[in-house]
Amino acid sequence: MTDSGPSRKMSRAKLVILGRDNCGKTALCVRFITKRFIGEYDHKKEVTYRCRKTVDKETIDLEILDTANKECVGSAAPSLESSIKWGDGFLIMYSITDRSSFESVSHLKRLIDHVKQTLGIPTVIVANKCDMENGRVVRTEEGKALASDLRCSFFELSVAECSVAVELAVEKLVREVRLEYQRHLLAMDKRSRMLQMRHALSRKLTRSKTMQW
Numbered sequence: 001m002t003d004s005g006p007s008r009k010m011s012r013a014k015l016v017i018l019g020r021d022n023c024g025k026t027a028l029c030v031r032f033i034t035k036r037f038i039g040e041y042d043h044k045k046e047v048t049y050r051c052r053k054t055v056d057k058e059t060i061d062l063e064i065l066d067t068a069n070k071e072c073v074g075s076a077a078p079s080l081e082s083s084i085k086w087g088d089g090f091l092i093m094y095s096i097t098d099r100s101s102f103e104s105v106s107h108l109k110r111l112i113d114h115v116k117q118t119l120g121i122p123t124v125i126v127a128n129k130c131d132m133e134n135g136r137v138v139r140t141e142e143g144k145a146l147a148s149d150l151r152c153s154f155f156e157l158s159v160a161e162c163s164v165a166v167e168l169a170v171e172k173l174v175r176e177v178r179l180e181y182q183r184h185l186l187a188m189d190k191r192s193r194m195l196q197m198r199h200a201l202s203r204k205l206t207r208s209k210t211m212q213w
């Protein structure tokens with residue numbers, strides 16, 4: 001997140017896409033950036049995409065980290081933690097056709113809270129592959145309930161079938177990151193006002209002591 005000068009608008013944000021292997025993370029990134037759905041990708045590499053988008057009439061430069069096949073335990077954990085430290089906002093994905101991907105959502109959310117050492121980090125949960133109704137093993141209600149427990153926004157969509165739904169989900173995350181940025185600025189302003197007041201008060205006290213002498 002960075003301040004773009006006097007207007008204090010957020011000009012950049014770093015988003016991290018998390019989720020079990022094969023849930024559609026790369027497909028979502030590519031869909032968001034190019035509006036295209038491409039069936040198969042190289043699954044081995046972690047990639048950072050850069051793009052400029054306009055959300056609510058404000059332009060923003062996004063860096064989107066597509067994490068590769070990461071679990072929250074074992075040898076991949078330190079690298080996952082460094083990706084989380086890097087990010088401003090998180091999109092956790094699962095596939096409605098893979099229960100283990102659904103089960104990893106809460107582990108990932110807990111890890112985000114732990115690494116960031118605070119609650120309320122902008123996080124959106126995306127249930128993917130809703131075009132595969134025949135293979136569904138996670139009900140929409142389960143996804144909604146989990147998102148509500150974890151206090152995250154929730155989208156069920158098909159990256160394969162709907163570009164607009166992908167845009168809505170990522171834009172929601174951008175809005176949440178912006179809101180957090182504004183909150184952070186307000187807190188900083190408040191802190192600096194308090195410090196100014198404290199300095200002014202201590203100067204006044206010193207002056208009045210000097211006068212007594």
Ligand SMILES: Nc1nc2c(ncn2[C@@H]2O[C@H](COP(=O)(O)OP(=O)(O)OP(=O)(O)O)[C@@H](O)[C@H]2O)c(=O)[nH]1
Pocket residue numbers: 019020021022023024025026027028038039040041042043044067068069070128129130131132157158159160161
């Ligand atoms: N039917 C359907 N298939 C999808 C959808 N999204 C992704 N896929 C397919 O799911 C498979 C995995 O997609 P990826 O985008 O590579 O998944 P990933 O999460 O990046 O996988 P890893 O790189 O292994 O972590 C590919 O064969 C995609 O074509 C979807 O909405 N519907």
